[in-house]
Amino acid sequence: MAEPPVLIRQDEVEDLLHYKDLIPRLEVALRKFSKLDSAEVIQPVRTTVPLQKYNGFLGLMPAYLVHEDILCTKLVCFYKRESGSTLSSTQATVLLFDPEYGNVKAVMDGEVITAKRTAAVSAISAKLLMPAKSDVLTILGAGHQALSHYNVFTETFSFKEVRVWSRRKETAERFAQSTQGHVTVWESVEEAVNGADVIVTVTGASEPVLFGQWVKPGAHVAAVGACRPDWRELDDVLMRQAEVYVDSREGAVAESGDIILSGAKVFAELGEVLNGTRPALREKTTVFKSLGMGIQDAVFAKLVFEQWKNKP
Template sequence: METIPYIGTEFVKKHLSYAELIPAVRRALQEYSSNRSVQPLRTAVSVPGANGTLLTMPSYSSTDKTLMTKLIGLYPDNTKHNLPTHHCYITLFDENTGVLKCLMDGEIITAMRTAAATVVGTQAVFEGKPRVLCIIGSGLQAKSHIAAFSEAYTFEKVKIWGRDHQKAENVCSEFKQLVMENCETIEDAVKDADVIVTVTHASEPILKGAWVKKGAHINCVGACRPTWRECDDECLTNATVYCDSVESASNESGDVILSKAEVYGEVGEVLLGMKPLRPAHHTFFKSLGLGLEDAVAANIVWKAVEENAQRKS
């Protein structure tokens, strides 16, 4: 029986860095907006009895010559069973033959490429030097975003809020090199923040636009279904709204769909000079996540696999 290589979490952690990933994700967003990739809208299969969803995200990067599909099991109720809410795997294929090259753990890749995309989105549309970062959420994505932003910026303070105050405190303790503040309310966390990141499982708005100061930038990362929201109408209607994919935002983002806000353009279009920045009270980036981002991240890891194999041969 033929054995398909499995690339586990520890190998991915060791060989994927933000220093390499952030530029790769920047290229991926540009590739997408210039129509040089093959990137269909993700598909979702509901499992109503378990409050679960299976997502499939195929993608081909012509720049990185990488063909892959990501498979995600999204089960919010898993917290009741002390299990992860996401199960994520990447299948990597040979672009010339379609042969399956490996199965790769996708949890770390998803966390890191999502955070890298948020950093790229912020760099593209936020003008000036941000002093205060606000993270709303206290899970894996909260940690990955703090780590990614620490690679790209130097903040005077990082403020965090989570439904579980102790869990948020635990996140603070993991970043002792930073000035961290665990806030009692979302409003306290947001009110003086230059950059805001929402990474929650919220299905109803928890962030109010009235709390957001002029000139701030919101990165809306959670709420990946058409009926879910993290942000109220004012967060979007009072902002210039950018996204990673107009198609995805128009079909999958409850924040965009339910607010009826205009999506001005894609971050990739800004990076390519196709869309100039447009002034507003604040800026807003809706990140749904592209399979193309997973492809470039998986390609970095796969190159490390090949290099290891060459050294051993």
């Protein structure tokens, strides 16, 4: 009989996942995902169950990496929260299976995995697409993803200035007090993004908050929120003037309101750029539209489990 699953808590996942280990592993996974005719990665588009009564969704994100023999699924609930709500907007649990027998080997917290893997993928997009000289980073939103993006972006790159905007100024101020380095708080998005080389949008918005007319030509935008077909963070002008990169084309055309409603064309998947089959148009204005993929959770679930087993 199979062993019962182990339970890995949020603080344990936090201690075990470091960006320096995450970025190379994610690059490998993104490359495999975007290889033409590859059967190495099996990842259907997320199944989403609406929770209308609570203004939320349950997303099921299974993935199988054949070569590494990693079978995993994340279960993630995400909500649209009113301003001032103290309820969390994302709750996630990751299940890691033994693919041969089908039993669950580990049940682990998925919130830290979600925060760190999403930020690490955005950092990969910035590494490939931001202007060669990037001094100013602006973060729109001041929640969990804002902090994980701040951490990985400041660990990976050397910005001279980091700015934050949030729809409530006090949230942005709290955020700025919680970061290791200096962050300036801005009251309007227009001012916050003026002259920015890299802009990260990590809001719970369902209407555009970032407008193309404010974005410096050649800037890179990592757009992480608005993960529903009728939600927006970016306006049509920006979506049409930028070269649009995604994690998964299939996911993007099914789930991204910014892509579907603007009619913008997807130029490439990040994995295609990493594979050298599509170019990184660094000199143009670029948008990386992130939706999140099960394989990103799967590689980390395996890493967490292995490290947890080997803990002294």
